[in-house]
Amino acid sequence: xxxxxxxxxxxxxxxxxxxxxxxxxxxxxxxxxxxxxxxxxxxxxxxxxxxxxxxxxxxxxxxxxxxxxxxxxxxxxxxxxxxxxxxxxxxxxxxxxxxxxxxxxxxxxxxxxxxxxxxxxxxxxxxxxxxxxxxxxxxxxxxxxxxxxxxxxxxxxxxxxxxxxxxxxxxxxxxxxxxxxxxxxxxxxxxxxxxxxxxxxxxxxxxxxxxxxxxxxxxxxxxxxxxxxxxxxxxxxxxxxxxxxxxxxxxxxxxxxxxxxxxxxxxxxxxxxxxxxxx
Amino acid sequence: xxxxxxxxxxxxxxxxxxxxxxxxxxxxxxxxxxxxxxxxxxxxxxxxxxxxxxxxxxxxxxxxxxxxxxxxxxxxxxxxxxxxxxxxxxxxxxxxxxxxxxxxxxxxxxxxxxxxxxxxxxxxxxxxxxxxxxxxxxxxxxxxxxxxxxxxxxxxxxxxxxxxxxxxxxxxxxxxxxxxxxxxxxxxxxxxxxxxxxxxxxxxxxxxxxxxxxxxxxxxxxxxxxxxxxxxxxxxxxxxxxxxxxxxxxxxxxxxxxxxxx
Numbered sequence: 242x243x244x245x246x247x248x249x250x251x252x253x254x255x256x257x258x259x260x261x262x263x264x265x266x267x268x269x270x271x272x273x274x275x276x277x278x279x280x281x282x283x284x285x286x287x288x289x290x291x292x293x294x295x296x297x298x299x300x301x302x303x304x305x306x307x308x309x310x311x312x313x314x315x316x317x318x319x320x321x322x323x324x325x326x327x328x329x330x331x332x333x334x335x336x337x338x339x340x341x342x343x344x345x346x347x348x349x350x351x352x353x354x355x356x357x358x359x360x361x362x363x364x365x366x367x368x369x370x371x372x373x374x375x376x377x378x379x380x381x382x383x384x385x386x387x388x389x390x391x392x393x394x395x396x397x398x399x400x401x402x403x404x405x406x407x408x409x410x411x412x413x414x415x416x417x418x419x420x421x422x423x424x425x426x427x428x429x430x431x432x433x434x435x436x437x438x439x440x441x442x443x444x445x446x447x448x449x450x451x452x453x454x455x456x457x458x459x460x461x462x463x464x465x466x467x468x469x470x471x472x473x474x475x476x477x478x479x480x481x482x483x484x485x486x487x488x489x490x491x492x493x494x495x496x497x498x499x500x501x502x503x504x505x506x507x508x509x510x511x512x513x514x515x516x517x518x519x520x
Numbered sequence: 521x522x523x524x525x526x527x528x529x530x531x532x533x534x535x536x537x538x539x540x541x542x543x544x545x546x547x548x549x550x551x552x553x554x555x556x557x558x559x560x561x562x563x564x565x566x567x568x569x570x571x572x573x574x575x576x577x578x579x580x581x582x583x584x585x586x587x588x589x590x591x592x593x594x595x596x597x598x599x600x601x602x603x604x605x606x607x608x609x610x611x612x613x614x615x616x617x618x619x620x621x622x623x624x625x626x627x628x629x630x631x632x633x634x635x636x637x638x639x640x641x642x643x644x645x646x647x648x649x650x651x652x653x654x655x656x657x658x659x660x661x662x663x664x665x666x667x668x669x670x671x672x673x674x675x676x677x678x679x680x681x682x683x684x685x686x687x688x689x690x691x692x693x694x695x696x697x698x699x700x701x702x703x704x705x706x707x708x709x710x711x712x713x714x715x716x717x718x719x720x721x722x723x724x725x726x727x728x729x730x731x732x733x734x735x736x737x738x739x740x741x742x743x744x745x746x747x748x749x750x751x752x753x754x755x756x757x758x759x760x761x762x763x764x765x766x767x768x769x770x771x772x773x774x775x776x777x778x779x780x781x782x
Contacts, residue, residue: 250525251762251765251770253523253525254525254765254768254769255761255762255764255765257522257523257525257557258755258761258764258765258768259761260522261557261755262755262756265752265755265756266756269756286660286694287693287694287720288694288695289693289694289697289720290720290721301721431661432539432717434539434540434744434745435538435539437539437540438540441540456717456719458717458719458745458746458749459539459540459541459743459744459745459746460541460542460543460544460548460742460743460744460745460746461541461542461543461548461746462746465542480719481721482721483720483721484719484720484721485719485720485721485722485723485753486721487752487753487756487757488717488719488749488750488752488753489749490752490756491748491749491750491751491752491753491755491756492746492748492749492752494748494752495555495556495748495751495752496748
């Protein structure tokens with residue numbers, strides 16, 4: 242009798258699991274995600290993560306409802322900006338309509354050998370630039386950054402930055418110095434939830450700052466962000482192949498926000514930004 | 521009508537000085553339980569973690585009652601302040617919502633091998649309860665995690681082989697994972713929960729290839745993390761419906777001996 246009861250319970254559970262899974266899957270297919278955080282090269286400080294080739298990355302992304310996005314290279318953090326950009330030149334096909342590159346940038350003065358943003362030879366499939374000011378040892382300050390930021394504003398190209406690469410006070414001033422520059426703060430590679438009490442007021446004050454949400458998984462964070470700042474301020478990212486895309490996918494699918502807002506966060510916002518970039 | 525069936529085996533209630541959560545209380549969690557088909561949860565409250573055993577138990581009992589028996593709880597034993605006060609746990613053990621004890625060597629800055637933990641292992645063994653232990657990998661930016669690497673729990677697991685031990689966070693994101701897996705494979709009564717931001721790519725598929733399917737337990741780490749992040753990771757993973765049922769419900773029921781409490 243006990244065994245029969247147990248079998249029945251498991252069978253009911255499986256029916257519910259199927260129903261919950263199918264509902265989420267249908268919505269995820271409908272949303273069709275665009276990913277701001279896809280990575281080539283050997284991940285640093287994540288011993289369980291495996292490096293993927295561009296083809297493997299694209300294939301993995303597609304299995305997780307990701308239809309396109311921006312591809313970066315770990316060498317930008319672990320080797321040099323130039324080597325990262327060189328790797329991306331080789332790996333990301335220039336004619337790929339869905340997957341584009343994020344180059345790593347440095348201040349334009351003093352001039353350094355390329356390939357670097359702000360110099361000739363940057364291909365049209367580069368849709369964004371990332372800086373690592375702490376790693377590359379420069380200040381995120383107007384007198385250092387005005388060359389690169391001027392170049393990006395001219396091209397309507399966004400600037401990406403990991404939250405671990407900035408100091409909030411310095412960043413507040415920096416974002417204010419360049420109000421026409423879209424700056425996307427990235428929630429990786431450590432917990433951004435410890436910085437929420439600084440991040441949210443900063444985003445309220447600096448309308449040009451957006452957030453990539455692969456690690457924005459605190460309680461009700463997405464709903465609160467959309468409610469107080471607007472859906473247009475949040476950009477889907479997976480941090481693949483280090484992270485599971487299903488964590489941020491799940492946060493969007495189950496969020497108590499409108500379908501239009503889900504569409505915007507899942508891909509609409511990034512699509513608009515990428516389409517606005519001038520080659 | 522859809523009946524909740526999921527067990528979230530790792531939650532907290534209460535605000536934290538370290539991170540922001542708009543409504544970190546049991547009331548918000550109950551709303552999410554209803555929305556997400558979560559039937560039961562196992563909670564160690566923030567006040568007990570930060571202030572010790574005597575401070576949070578009453579509130580945890582109240583939450584159990586107010587949730588109509590859905591939010592079970594653990595006593596949190598801080599060896600720095602609770603040593604010699606096992607009587608508090610003795611009283612709690614008689615209550616219907618009490619499932620065991622949580623220890624947090626990193627937060628309490630006490631090595632898992634410390635003799636101070638002996639009485640709590642003895643207590644859970646004698647009362648046929650479950651011990652939840654925070655575990656993680658060595659971390660460059662959080663050095664206190666070195667207190668809680670999984671292999672350090674073998675010291676007492678060897679002495680108390682009958683105790684059901686759940687290694688919270690399954691050793692974390694780094695090298696601790698491999699040791700957690702080894703421990704779960706070698707010790708009959710060691711389970712792993714993946715609460716928190718162990719958001720590693722293909723985590724469930726990888727783990728279920730290397731640990732028995734009855735050992736891996738769903739948890740959210742609410743309110744630090746939203747249960748919705750880990751829930752879709754299970755439901756949309758490639759692990760199959762039977763394994764999902766085990767991970768989302770059955771394994772926690774076994775590890776925390778909840779059958780009698782249903």
